[in-house]
Amino acid sequence: MRIEGGRLVGEQVEHLSSPNHSGMFDAGGPDTLILHYTACGSAASAISILSDPLRKVSAHLVVGRDGKITQLLPFDTIGWHAGRSSWETRSELNQFSLGIEIDNAGRLEQRQGRLYTWFEREIDRADAVAGVHRHEDVSTWWHSYPPGQLAVVEDLCRLLRSSYPIQYILGHEEVSPQRKVDPGPAFPLDELRQRLLSEVERPIAQSVPVAAERRDSTS
Numbered sequence: 001m002r003i004e005g006g007r008l009v010g011e012q013v014e015h016l017s018s019p020n021h022s023g024m025f026d027a028g029g030p031d032t033l034i035l036h037y038t039a040c041g042s043a044a045s046a047i048s049i050l051s052d053p054l055r056k057v058s059a060h061l062v063v064g065r066d067g068k069i070t071q072l073l074p075f076d077t078i079g080w081h082a083g084r085s086s087w088e089t090r091s092e093l094n095q096f097s098l099g100i101e102i103d104n105a106g107r108l109e110q111r112q113g114r115l116y117t118w119f120e121r122e123i124d125r126a127d128a129v130a131g132v133h134r135h136e137d138v139s140t141w142w143h144s145y146p147p148g149q150l151a152v153v154e155d156l157c158r159l160l161r162s163s164y165p166i167q168y169i170l171g172h173e174e175v176s177p178q179r180k181v182d183p184g185p186a187f188p189l190d191e192l193r194q195r196l197l198s199e200v201e202r203p204i205a206q207s208v209p210v211a212a213e214r215r216d217s218t219s
């Protein structure tokens, strides 16, 4: 996967276009990644909402449970994913951030030993995890993120960080804590953030010859 002219290029990448945006970022471009879950029944239904001019929401990327990626806005364009939001000294974070929507139904409701999404789809226990949300103190059930989907999200964050001056990787729940709980405790946000932001900033391709050289010297 790579980025060319604000577009993601790769085998599992599809491009669509959302009308919901505010034009180009100011000079310097985005410095924040904001992660979301879709709370939808499928990536396709999320994409249709995020492209609907009447809904007035969008995101740069949607990552399916199968790891397929759909880009709805080029990375030089301001999307409408964060809404009312703030972090440290800044507010209205759309103007500083790229939005990644991850296909996941979100919080589940337990009734008579069974788990249901907010749109009344039963979820198998194998696809659910119990967890305490960072803003709450009681454990509840959440739709799990498949490992392959998490790996794609991490790859995307790493790639975007190598192409843009990304300083913050945040959950929607952190920038809009009064009204949002995504991506929720099923998403390993703290671990991902620690891994990515502690990595030395360098183009991914440069790590290959270093590894090859090390292998040569020890064989």
Ligand SMILES: [Zn+2]
Pocket: 035, 036, 037, 081, 172, 180, 182
């Ligand atoms: Zn969100």
